[in-house]
Structures are given as structure tokens and as C-alpha cells.
Amino acid sequence: MNRKQLELYFIMGTSNVKNANPLNVLELALQAGVTFFQFREKGSSALKGLQYEEFARECQALCRKYNVPFIVNDDIELALKLEADGVHVGQDDMAVAETRKLVGNKILGVSVHNLDELEVAIRNKADYIGVGPIYKTKSKADAKEPAGTRFLQQASKKYPSLPIVAIGGISSLNCHESIEAGADGVAVISAICESANIHQTVNEFKQKINDASQVS
Numbered sequence: 001m002n003r004k005q006l007e008l009y010f011i012m013g014t015s016n017v018k019n020a021n022p023l024n025v026l027e028l029a030l031q032a033g034v035t036f037f038q039f040r041e042k043g044s045s046a047l048k049g050l051q052y053e054e055f056a057r058e059c060q061a062l063c064r065k066y067n068v069p070f071i072v073n074d075d076i077e078l079a080l081k082l083e084a085d086g087v088h089v090g091q092d093d094m095a096v097a098e099t100r101k102l103v104g105n106k107i108l109g110v111s112v113h114n115l116d117e118l119e120v121a122i123r124n125k126a127d128y129i130g131v132g133p134i135y136k137t138k139s140k141a142d143a144k145e146p147a148g149t150r151f152l153q154q155a156s157k158k159y160p161s162l163p164i165v166a167i168g169g170i171s172s173l174n175c176h177e178s179i180e181a182g183a184d185g186v187a188v189i190s191a192i193c194e195s196a197n198i199h200q201t202v203n204e205f206k207q208k209i210n211d212a213s214q215v216s
């Protein structure tokens with residue numbers, strides 16, 4: 001994968017969208033120019049069974065229409081069944097080595113919080129890593145304490161060729177801090193899902209990210 005694709009990484013599941021159709025939200029985000037998509041159907045109200053699979057297929061079809069990679073959070077079986085472009089796993093999900101074996105050469109993203117986890121991800125040929133939460137987030141019930149950009153900076157300095165996306169509480173107002181600290185892009189849920197004007201929000205993100213990457 002090309003690290004430029006991580007620029008504005010949109011993550012969504014039905015529970016992240018309050019007063020709209022999640023597929024409309026996804027299509028607006030794709031039209032506006034998000035560059036990566038992660039299907040993350042979590043929480044007590046998450047779809048199950050056939051409805052879950054159908055919703056995933058609809059998200060995937062939209063991503064294909066806009067030529068944006070479709071990544072499945074955590075559910076390797078679904079990713080394989082749908083022939084998704086990739087999977088993203090956290091530290092509580094399947095071990096990275098095992099995941100890499102199962103997914104072959106699909107894109108593999110791994111959430112890491114320290115150098116040990118980062119090095120395991122690299123050894124198992126993660127294509128990119130996610131670092132977070134940078135700021136306080138309301139979109140992940142079991143998120144760790146906000147870590148700011150210190151570890152992000154450390155990781156990008158130590159492994160400059162590793163694609164990195166920053167996550168957690170990122171908005172168009174603070175995204176430049178992650179880019180300046182060395183991230184290739186930012187991953188967001190609420191900033192887009194809760195935006196009253198997705199086109200404008202995506203444009204603001206892209207402008208800010210672009211400006212910050214000229215500097216960093």
C-alpha cells in the first residue's frame with residue numbers, strides 16, 4: 001500500500017451514526033475524499049449475522065465505487081469471506097503473527113501503544129500501524145488514556161519508512177499536530193460521523209493535513 005492513502009482514514013459502524021443512514025454518511029465521506037475506510041461494527045447495538053454481513057457488503061461496494069481500500073476491523077473471517085482489501089487488529093484481537101498468516105498479502109494494520117508492540121507489528125510485516133488515542137475519545141469504550149503525540153513522534157523517528165496513522169479525538173482543528181509529529185494521516189470516527197457538513201469537514205481536514213505535511 002501507498003502511505004499517502006492513510007491521509008484521511010474514515011472508520012464507521014452503525015452505532016457511530018445518530019440521525020442519518022450510515023451508508024449515506026459513508027458515501028458523502030467518500031465523495032468528499034476520504035482515502036481509506038475501516039468497517040468497525042461494534043457495541044451493544046451492533047448488527048449481527050446476515051444483517052452484519054449485508055451492511056459490510058454495502059460499505060464495501062461503496063468503497064469500490066470510489067476506489068478506496070475497504071478494511072475490516074478485527075473480524076478476519078469476514079475479511080476473508082468478502083475479499084476485503086485488508087484487516088485492522090488491536091492488541092486484544094488475534095495475535096499479529098497469526099493474523100498475518102491468515103490474511104496473506106492483504107493490508108494489515110495494527111494498533112500499537114509502545115515500542116514493544118510496534119516491533120512485534122513490524123516483525124510480522126504490518127503494512128501500517130495505528131497510534132492512539134492521541135486525545136480523549138468518546139468513540140471507543142475501552143480506549144487507553146490519551147497519550148498526546150510523544151509516542152507517535154518517537155515511532156516515526158525510529159521507523160521513518162513505516163506508514164503511521166494517528167487516532168483518537170482527532171478533529172480538523174488538531175489534526176496538524178499528528179502530521180507534524182510524523183503521522184502519514186489521521187483516522188477519525190466522530191469528526192466525520194457527527195459533522196453537519198461532511199464535505200466541508202473533509203475539505204478542512206485535507207487542507208490542514210496538506211499544509212502540515214509541507215512543513216513536517
Ligand code: 3NM
Nearest residue numbers: 132133137139168169188189190
Ligand atoms: N481506536 P474518534 S481510539 C477506534 O486508541 C479507536 O486505538 C483508538 O474515534 C485507539 O475519532 C478510537 O471519534 C476511536 O475519537 C476514534
